[in-house]
Amino acid sequence: MTLPSPLLDQLGALFGDRLSTTAAMREQHGKDESHFPPCPPDAVVFARSTAEVAAAVKACAAHGVPVIAFGTGTSLEGHVAALRGGVCVDVSGMDAILTVRPEDMDVTIQPGVRRKQLNDYLRDTGLFFPIDPGADASLGGMAATRASGTNAVRYGTMRENVLSLEVVLPDGRVIRTAGRARKSSAGYDLTRLFVGSEGTLGIITELTLRLHGIPEAISAAVCPFPSVEAAVNAVILTIQSGIPVARIEFMDEAMVDAVNRYAKTSHAVAPTLFFEFHGSEAGVREQAEKVQAIAGEFGAHHFQWATSPEDRSRLWAARHNAYYAGVALQPGCRAWTTDTCVPISRLAECLLETKDDLAASRLTSAVVGHVGDGNFHVMLLVDPNRPEDIAEAERLNRRIVRRALAMDGTCTGEHGVGHGKMEFLAEEFGEALEVMRTLKRAIDPQGIMNPGKIVEV
């Protein structure tokens, strides 16, 4: 679409040189880290305040023009693609940490604050924000996609760690979803409604997040297993034993190999679990002993331990680099990443059947997983210029999602729906999808907020 010139004039008056319509800027704002082709907006504005976001939304609303929020562009399901054109509101410059309240263990920030920035800032307080999706994403984007990552098994996801949001609604009104009490039974849970709404109901302009104490002791370990099944069964028993493990991550042998090449490490090329334990000195020791005993039951005995911060960082760098290591397996390719999550009793079966699918496919692939939650990712390497690659990835992805849904799981554990997973929601939710459409229509009657994502109305 072409933007109506009165709207462009209005945005120009509001944003001055922070309005851009250059091809390069638009292109950059129309793509994320997924395999989907870019889909640029017609204009980008760089907002510096809630009032500016509200003014931009109000102006677009007056012209019925789509609005897409943009943080760091690290989403994985085409969330920022301007499928119907419109104006991208880039909030990455709204990156102020507004108030840290150590006594309440919470913090209020702007949506462009990034994960690492926040934790660097917090270090001296003895507190940290635990959600860690790997990418150095913006917290606004993490809330919008209901992100989680490696230590959700202990600390929960963005769903459990957002206390309150400030949101600009589709008509430009600004609301605050809740106060700062730890719990409340007052009315409908608007905070949780906007967490995971992917910019389709409004734009998050401020977040109040729960913080957690940096544990007195942390230790990490990596341990190869004789088989995928053995590794997964060790995970299941660990979780069922109620051991409060902070992270429990899986890599298949293909992924370990990719990481070794990429990061020049020398982990044994085998199905591998990465662990992290948080607690008191004694508590961490006790957890580690129990987990070692469980791993031993499943034939795994070679624990490589890391307790110093440097060694732990090195150990976890392997896991955090997995995405980029995977992509590097086949230069020129992009990663198509699946994101199913199943009840943990079905995890071994789900993962093993999926591994069979992968073995039978000609695409290069590797598996990583937040297996403590029942969530794993298959990275399928596709050449975006080869339609047959895309078709094969689509076929595998559908099989994997359908398998998870048949096991009472979900098509997406943490990446969100974007436009990439929309086709699966009818199968996952049935009639409940109609309720989602009802909510979308009620809150965004013009359908201007990130249209073409989550639900079509």
Place this chain on the structure above:
Amino acid sequence: MTLPSPLLDQLGALFGDRLSTTAAMREQHGKDESHFPPCPPDAVVFARSTAEVAAAVKACAAHGVPVIAFGTGTSLEGHVAALRGGVCVDVSGMDAILTVRPEDMDVTIQPGVRRKQLNDYLRDTGLFFPIDPGADASLGGMAATRASGTNAVRYGTMRENVLSLEVVLPDGRVIRTAGRARKSSAGYDLTRLFVGSEGTLGIITELTLRLHGIPEAISAAVCPFPSVEAAVNAVILTIQSGIPVARIEFMDEAMVDAVNRYAKTSHAVAPTLFFEFHGSEAGVREQAEKVQAIAGEFGAHHFQWATSPEDRSRLWAARHNAYYAGVALQPGCRAWTTDTCVPISRLAECLLETKDDLAASRLTSAVVGHVGDGNFHVMLLVDPNRPEDIAEAERLNRRIVRRALAMDGTCTGEHGVGHGKMEFLAEEFGEALEVMRTLKRAIDPQGIMNPGKIVEV
């Protein structure tokens, strides 16, 4: 109102002798445990299945007649009052525990299952459901009011412990809000939308709940403090130290006195904290030592410990009987219970100012609190036949709520809004209340679901 006779005929055909219009039955279904006068429905039906609930709702919808769900009637804000008449759907007979899945640590139940029934049933599995509001409430009602209670400080509230709901919508359609995966980023969070919706958006007909492992070791203690301030400051430091205490409960001296009289116990009449610790043997010991050290810092040294299940039950009976002990202070009176929750840094100030208010009032009162969450209850004893008692309770309640809101807290931590707290939502939410109205209108356009609760449209 009088029900249209075609509707009565239809309900009669559906429910036979499980339809009642007797005065006694209607009266019993129009009141809860609050001070509000009863407000009976025009008819009561006793449902035995989701299909029956759906049929009743559909019949009422066809006639535009209100529908009020009823579990155990233990709510505290007039939630079940039939303010505009209509049909009460009693789901207490839907009390089947459908599937326990120990390997996934979850359970699927009907909404009439009660808390104690569930935990009795689960005992042999080594698992338990932690949410404990005191009353032996139905789980459907607990989800509907986003209940919590004594151990939310460790295990969260119903918000964190419901995985999925089956809901009958206002037009009789039946939806399931989610699968059983531990986390999901798939679409709008319908589960959290219905948790806390108090029957105003639909009727919960099935719940899948998270379970937790019964801890290896549990110990409990009661400890009197030299002052309210000392007790609250000990709580704050305990929480800020990240000690994963399972329960940390406060009673003021008036409440301890009431409990002693009611339960024939002999606790020191002083501001008192009740603690419970869950974990491994070593973990529980470590937590207890840390908390004793903190209490000592605030002048409290007399810990009375209970580790055997019988001693712990006896100790907690005091806390659990608090409500009934309070009511027994003044025969013929009813309790008006406040439910504010504030950020923990403001708790001491909030509680002390409130105690000053109570000291200056002629009403008998006592305070209990889930202070680890910043939540406390003032029980105000009122003679329902004395308008001046009601007026004084209303005045105090308003002061207490306004104080909590000024501290960025909430008017209700765990009881819900019902019709008793509606007047405070505009102050608590501002423009966000309009979004709640939008949701109500969209999902229940006829306004037949528990009308006059949460929001007026």
